[in-house]
Amino acid sequence: MTDKRPSRPVRRTFTAAYKTRILAAYDALPEGSPERGALLRTEKLYHSHIEHWRKQQDNGTLAASTGKPKKDAESEELARLRAENKKLKADAAKLAARNDKLAGELGKTRTALDIAGKAFALLENISSSADSDES
Template sequence: MTMTLADTTAFDDGVVTPRADRPKRRTFTAEYKARILAEYDAADHGERGAILRREGLYSSHMVDWRKAARAGASSALGPKSRDRRDREIEQLRARAEKAEAELARTQAALDLVGKAHALLETLSESTGTPKPPQR
């Protein structure tokens, strides 16, 4: 039996849309990570796989979460913020720090030029050469 366009329930109308059936990335709370990690570490080696299957996790999750817990940061166990506003704040903060560093360098350079000018004026006065007229 051959299938015709009339036999299908959906058809391609030429409009390109993002995949609606694409799975969403899961996020886990810090409490969940700490609880599952404690349960996983307390379990015998034979039971660890059952915990991972039950929760739908991989052993790499445990490795990453354990590493974050050892770093001593409970916030590191929390989900990474991928909020656009947070990224923009970080970018603006980095820009402000860069601008402040550049301002400090510019102020130091101006201070140095001012001191050099004052030194040259002092040397000029001590040699007796006339001062150029000021505007």
């Protein structure tokens, strides 16, 4: 008995050089132009390929075949450091916002203390002039 099931289709793979070449060609065309769509149709690609490859290029993980970075220690460490860097940048932005808020509150407090000091001086002046009038 022979098995008549169709074989599973082979997924296309793309080399890093091909991805880079297509990204460069795509980016060289004006945004929104029909030539971009024509390039994708000619290469039998989807816009999602371009988006995915551009993310990989920005992350420095533009690898061959499926586009997944190789699972070696160096790339895992690089991914961990990138994630930590992203978290630290987010934390720094939060701290900067909090610092700005606290600086504003400090300014208000200083103004209030300045006003309180002037009011105290005024009341002291009024009190001393009232004491001198009574004598």
